[in-house]
Amino acid sequence: MFQINENYLKLQGSYLFSTIASKVAAYSAANPQKDILRLGIGDVTLPLAPAVIDAMKNAVEEMAHPETFRGYAPDGGYEFLRRAICEHDYRSRGADIGTDEIFVSDGAKSDSGNIGDIFGMQNRIAVCDPVYPVYLDTNVMGGRTGLADPLTGRYEGVIYLPCTEENGFVPQFPSERPDIIYLCFPNNPTGMTISKSELQKWVDYALNSGSVIIYDAAYEAYIREDGIAHTIYECEGAKKCAIELRSFSKNAGFTGTRLGFTVVPKQLMCGDVSLNDLWARRQSTKFNGAPYIVQRAGEAVYSEEGRRQTREQVDYYMRNAACILDGLKAAGYTVYGGVNAPYIWLKTPGQMTSWEFFDHLLERAAVVGTPGSGFGPAGEHFFRLTAFGSYENTKAAVERICSL
Amino acid sequence: MFQINENYLKLQGSYLFSTIASKVAAYSAANPQKDILRLGIGDVTLPLAPAVIDAMKNAVEEMAHPETFRGYAPDGGYEFLRRAICEHDYRSRGADIGTDEIFVSDGAKSDSGNIGDIFGMQNRIAVCDPVYPVYLDTNVMGGRTGLADPLTGRYEGVIYLPCTEENGFVPQFPSERPDIIYLCFPNNPTGMTISKSELQKWVDYALNSGSVIIYDAAYEAYIREDGIAHTIYECEGAKKCAIELRSFSKNAGFTGTRLGFTVVPKQLMCGDVSLNDLWARRQSTKFNGAPYIVQRAGEAVYSEEGRRQTREQVDYYMRNAACILDGLKAAGYTVYGGVNAPYIWLKTPGQMTSWEFFDHLLERAAVVGTPGSGFGPAGEHFFRLTAFGSYENTKAAVERICSL
Numbered sequence: 166m167f168q169i170n171e172n173y174l175k176l177q178g179s180y181l182f183s184t185i186a187s188k189v190a191a192y193s194a195a196n197p198q199k200d201i202l203r204l205g206i207g208d209v210t211l212p213l214a215p216a217v218i219d220a221m222k223n224a225v226e227e228m229a230h231p232e233t234f235r236g237y238a239p240d241g242g243y244e245f246l247r248r249a250i251c252e253h254d255y256r257s258r259g260a261d262i263g264t265d266e267i268f269v270s271d272g273a274k275s276d277s278g279n280i281g282d283i284f285g286m287q288n289r290i291a292v293c294d295p296v297y298p299v300y301l302d303t304n305v306m307g308g309r310t311g312l313a314d315p316l317t318g319r320y321e322g323v324i325y326l327p328c329t330e331e332n333g334f335v336p337q338f339p340s341e342r343p344d345i346i347y348l349c350f351p352n353n354p355t356g357m358t359i360s361k362s363e364l365q366k367w368v369d370y371a372l373n374s375g376s377v378i379i380y381d382a383a384y385e386a387y388i389r390e391d392g393i394a395h396t397i398y399e400c401e402g403a404k405k406c407a408i409e410l411r412s413f414s415k416n417a418g419f420t421g422t423r424l425g426f427t428v429v430p431k432q433l434m435c436g437d438v439s440l441n442d443l444w445a446r447r448q449s450t451k452f453n454g455a456p457y458i459v460q461r462a463g464e465a466v467y468s469e470e471g472r473r474q475t476r477e478q479v480d481y482y483m484r485n486a487a488c489i490l491d492g493l494k495a496a497g498y499t500v501y502g503g504v505n506a507p508y509i510w511l512k513t514p515g516q517m518t519s520w521e522f523f524d525h526l527l528e529r530a531a532v533v534g535t536p537g538s539g540f541g542p543a544g545e546h547f548f549r550l551t552a553f554g555s556y557e558n559t560k561a562a563v564e565r566i567c568s569l
Numbered sequence: 570m571f572q573i574n575e576n577y578l579k580l581q582g583s584y585l586f587s588t589i590a591s592k593v594a595a596y597s598a599a600n601p602q603k604d605i606l607r608l609g610i611g612d613v614t615l616p617l618a619p620a621v622i623d624a625m626k627n628a629v630e631e632m633a634h635p636e637t638f639r640g641y642a643p644d645g646g647y648e649f650l651r652r653a654i655c656e657h658d659y660r661s662r663g664a665d666i667g668t669d670e671i672f673v674s675d676g677a678k679s680d681s682g683n684i685g686d687i688f689g690m691q692n693r694i695a696v697c698d699p700v701y702p703v704y705l706d707t708n709v710m711g712g713r714t715g716l717a718d719p720l721t722g723r724y725e726g727v728i729y730l731p732c733t734e735e736n737g738f739v740p741q742f743p744s745e746r747p748d749i750i751y752l753c754f755p756n757n758p759t760g761m762t763i764s765k766s767e768l769q770k771w772v773d774y775a776l777n778s779g780s781v782i783i784y785d786a787a788y789e790a791y792i793r794e795d796g797i798a799h800t801i802y803e804c805e806g807a808k809k810c811a812i813e814l815r816s817f818s819k820n821a822g823f824t825g826t827r828l829g830f831t832v833v834p835k836q837l838m839c840g841d842v843s844l845n846d847l848w849a850r851r852q853s854t855k856f857n858g859a860p861y862i863v864q865r866a867g868e869a870v871y872s873e874e875g876r877r878q879t880r881e882q883v884d885y886y887m888r889n890a891a892c893i894l895d896g897l898k899a900a901g902y903t904v905y906g907g908v909n910a911p912y913i914w915l916k917t918p919g920q921m922t923s924w925e926f927f928d929h930l931l932e933r934a935a936v937v938g939t940p941g942s943g944f945g946p947a948g949e950h951f952f953r954l955t956a957f958g959s960y961e962n963t964k965a966a967v968e969r970i971c972s973l
Contacts, residue, residue: 166779167748168689169839173847183644183853208640218633221862225629228826229622231959235825236612240587271675271827271857278855282710285572302854306686344571375570421639421861422632423675435573443577449587450706451682453675456863457825458625555635 172308177318181298181539182206185523192527202562204489204550205533207353207508209418211481213462214474217417220465224458238454241445242269242426246460249467250426254385254411260398266430266441268448269463271455273383273412273425277347278303279451280379280408280427283443284345291324291343293336295354295540295547297381300347317542327543328355334501334510335359342374349381351388354540354549355510356486356502361394368397371406377433377440378407383425386416386479388505404430408440415507415553417466417475424455424463482507485559486552492563507552510537522548530565576712581722585702585943586610589927596931606966608893608954609937611757611912613822615885617866618878621821624869628862642858645849646673646830650864653871654830658815664802670834670845672852673867675859677787677816677829682707683855684783684812684831687847688749695728695747697740699758699944699951701785704751721946731947732759738905738914739763746778752801753785755792758944758953759914760890760906765798772801775810781837781844782811787829790820790883792909808834812844819911819957821870821879828859828867886911889963890956896967911956914941926952934969 178184185205193201213221227233241247247264255262270276277299286308292300301323304310311321319325324343326336334357336348348367351358359367371378380397388395397403409428413419429441455463465471486503493500499512511534513522519536526532526548537547552559582588589609597605617625631637645651651668659666674680681703690712696704705727708714715725723729728747730740738761740752752771755762763771775782784801792799801807813832817823837844859867869875890907897904903916915938917926923940930936930952941951956963 167692167781167839169842169844169847170687170689173687173850174842176850206641210635210638210640212635212638213632215633218629221629221632222626225622225625228617228625229619231614231616234614234616234822236614236822237610237824274857275855283574283577285574286712288571299854306851306854377571418638418640420641421858423857423860435571438573438578440573443573446577446580447710450703450710451679453678453827454825456827456860458862459860 170306172306175305175310175312175320176302177313181535185533185535188523188527189533196531199531201531201533202554202558202565203533204554204559204562205535207415207551207553208420209415209553210555211418211478213418213422214466214471214478216465216468216471216474217462220461221458224461228458235457238457238460240449240454242267242455243457243460246464249464253467253472255396255398258395258399260396262398262428262430266428267426268429268444269424269426269455269460270448270452271423271425272414273381273410274299276410276425276427277379277381279447280410280444281307281309282447283440288344289322289324289341291326291339291346293328293348293352294325294542295328295537295544296347297349297353298540300379319542325541325543328352328357329543333357335363338370343376345379346371346376347379347381349383351384351506353384354508354535354537354544356506356508357510358388358393358505360392361399362392364394364397365400368400368403368406372402376406379410380407381410383410383412383415384506385411386475387483387507389483390505393505398428398430404432406433408433413463413466416479418478419462422459422462424459481556482552485554485556488556488559489550489552489563492567496567503552509550509552511548511550513546513548516546519545519548526566529569530562532562532565574710576710579709579714579716579724580706581717585939589937589939592927592931593937600935603935605935605937606958606962606969607937608958608963608966609939611819611955611957612824613819613957614959615822615882617822617826618870618875618882620869620872620875620878621866624865625862628865632862639861642861642864644853644858646671646859647861647864650868653868657871657876659800659802662799662803664800666802666832666834670832671830672833672848673828673830673859673864674852674856675827675829676818677785677814678703680814680829680831681783681785683851684814684848685711685713686851687844692748693726693728693745695730695743695750697732697751697753697756698729698946699732699941699948700751701753701757702944704783723946729945729947732756732761733947737761739767742774747780749783750775750780751783751785753787755788755910757788758912758939758941758948760910760912761914762792762797762909764796765803766796768798768801769804772804772807772810776806780810783814784811785814787814787816788819788910789815790879791887791911793887794909797909802832802834808836810837812837817867817870820883822882823866826863826866828863885960886956889958889960892960892963893954893956893967896971900971907956913954913956915952915954917950917952920950923949923952930970933973934966936966936969
């Protein structure tokens with residue numbers, strides 16, 4: 166008899182956002198007249214930028230003619246896109262990354278799960294708490310953890326790095342040495358970030374301890390303040406210890422268009438084995454490229470028009486973030502994030518649990534957010550609001566919350 | 570110090586098609602004046618059908634406006650596409666598959682690699698020999714095999730099912746019981762297939778032995794003869810033992826557009842664990858949906874126009890297959906396949922090895938094919954030609970081969 170991967174049975178409940186969707190669907194069915202305002206899932210709402218639309222239209226037209234039709238894409242992505250990425254995301258930041266160190270994919274969620282494939286099972290992982298669930302869940306599914314503690318929800322064998330009010334939501338070095346460290350700045354879910362000098366300390370720590378950092382920079386476009394690294398490769402030595410994940414979802418609204426990339430520097434070695442080679446092999450065996458049309462859309466994000474238009478979209482969302490931040494502060498809430506990130510991390514009032522506050526907000530204000538405890542035990546008594554709605558809805562949601 | 574996944578080091582050489590690409594690139598650089606005819610990689614050449622192009626243009630336009638913009642797609646794919654799949658690929662064949670048993674993805678290559686995630690490491694796998702390399706390589710990478718025998722290239726712990734001239738390229742039941750059986754009909758690389766009654770025997774075998782069948786039906790659209798199952802769910806009991814992989818690459822030319830799906834029936838259980846639940850969890854955690862635009866393109870494949878237009882494309886390629894088959898037979902070659910599949914499986918002349926014949930064809934005729942031995946030891950002394958070129962190039966290639 167065949168056997169399933171028993172590690173799946175260690176997972177706790179269903180994926181956070183599926184649970185939220187079910188709760189909202191039930192509420193909506195019971196209250197069909199209510200206008201639900203959604204600041205929960207981190208999904209964008211603005212349409213794709215005109216430069217992106219134009220590029221896709223052209224690419225669709227190319228697919229209609231034999232002379233310009235494209236079949237299988239080159240492993241790792243088209244050179245036109247990889248060159249644009251190198252130039253605008255790396256060289257312009259002083260980071261010398263080559264096109265053969267960039268692997269184009271269908272998005273950062275896939276990559277942040279799949280990257281585990283190239284590492285051994287015996288590696289000890291470290292994740293922030295709270296954390297984007299995908300890093301942790303995919304390691305549970307892969308077999309790198311023990312069982313979850315029924316009380317705390319924490320998995321045996323995982324090193325948790327609490328990000329709390331006390332430490333300003335910046336993780337401290339753990340007492341046990343991890344092999345793989347997941348970091349995400351600007352952070353999902355807290356909306357907080359880390360200075361370049363603090364990040365340099367993590368790079369130095371990884372170099373000294375022989376760890377590898379999986380650095381998720383999906384929210385880089387939201388950085389507004391100086392002194393914050395836009396890529397980990399701004400830090401000295403990072404090419405020897407860090408893999409960077411990037412996405413087009415939040416900077417250019419590609420959540421339903423699907424495009425991302427992963428940087429695996431050639432200097433990143435484990436003994437005499439190149440991680441760049443391993444990832445190239447993984448991708449050429451288990452992935453067949455992002456659609457041509459979507460890669461052309463990605464290229465257009467880097468055009469002069471595309472950069473201006475997508476920057477305006479980010480500005481629009483950051484105006485929402487300011488609206489949430491200012492509104493809730495004025496109403497007496499304790500709030501974090503929202504300055505260099507599209508997420509606001511709100512402390513629940515009156516010692517409510519995160520899910521109590523979720524129900525409270527849904528039932529009393531028809532506003533949907535994300536319970537902080539869904540991101541880990543240290544997220545308990547917190548609540549995530551996103552800035553990805555329309556300005557009108559965001560403003561209305563803030564007013565409803567403040568009037569509770 | 571972090572550790573890599575040592576299983577990757579068991580892999581032999583690089584991925585078959587990367588090796589071919591390098592050889593062709595070297596030849597091309599050395600012989601810039603030569604017009605290389607490519608019947609190697611199974612990549613389509615006809616442009617996307619007009620109905621598909623129209624659907625994509627409309628979808629791109631939708632992404633340009635806030636009222637019609639789409640963000641994250643629902644887990645497993647949009648209902649409009651899953652409904653079309655159910656209707657045209659299953660109910661019309663008498664197979665009662667529900668929309669919640671269909672999981673839309675970015676293609677069958679990803680799915681055929683990723684499906685291993687939900688099975689335990691201790692499962693014994695069986696693959697045909699020769700075989701599409703992805704089934705085997707992904708199991709090696711995942712750790713379900715031992716080392717490769719340096720002489721035969723066969724991995725320890727894998728049950729090989731030889732498909733040879735002697736057995737008409739139909740695998741026989743193995744003497745050892747496998748847990749997971751990979752089958753692909755019509756077959757890549759041999760171009761041969763199996764009757765529905767023979768397939769029913771494999772379903773019965775799996776049910777009796779507690780095995781699960783991973784059934785790759787990517788070439789279903791090329792079936793021309795009666796008595797061949799278009800889906801494994803035409804066989805009685807298959808919903809209790811089989812997962813089916815499907816692709817839009819070959820029936821509708823989506824190799825560079827990327828769309829596929831996997832069927833995991835709700836009746837497929839391992840004890841009290843539903844494989845449908847496990848795959849749903851895998852996909853919702855490690856994948857974020859196929860692009861909206863591409864899902865609309867997929868839907869258009871099932872429209873009346875789309876079905877007619879894509880059927881014409883398949884007919885075009887099958888005319889190529891007949892041209893290769895007839896031409897080579899007339900020239901005295903021993904050839905198989907090409908009747909219900911876009912692949913021709915050619916016996917190399919004069920006891921040449923597959924790679925000797927590859928070099929011979931490239932150097933003497935500037936024609937590229939795929940060495941049979943690249944698909945497994947039983948593929949030695951065979952060679953795969955594909956029908957996916959233009960008719961003119963296919964005809965010219967056949968003439969060049971026949972004049973050698």
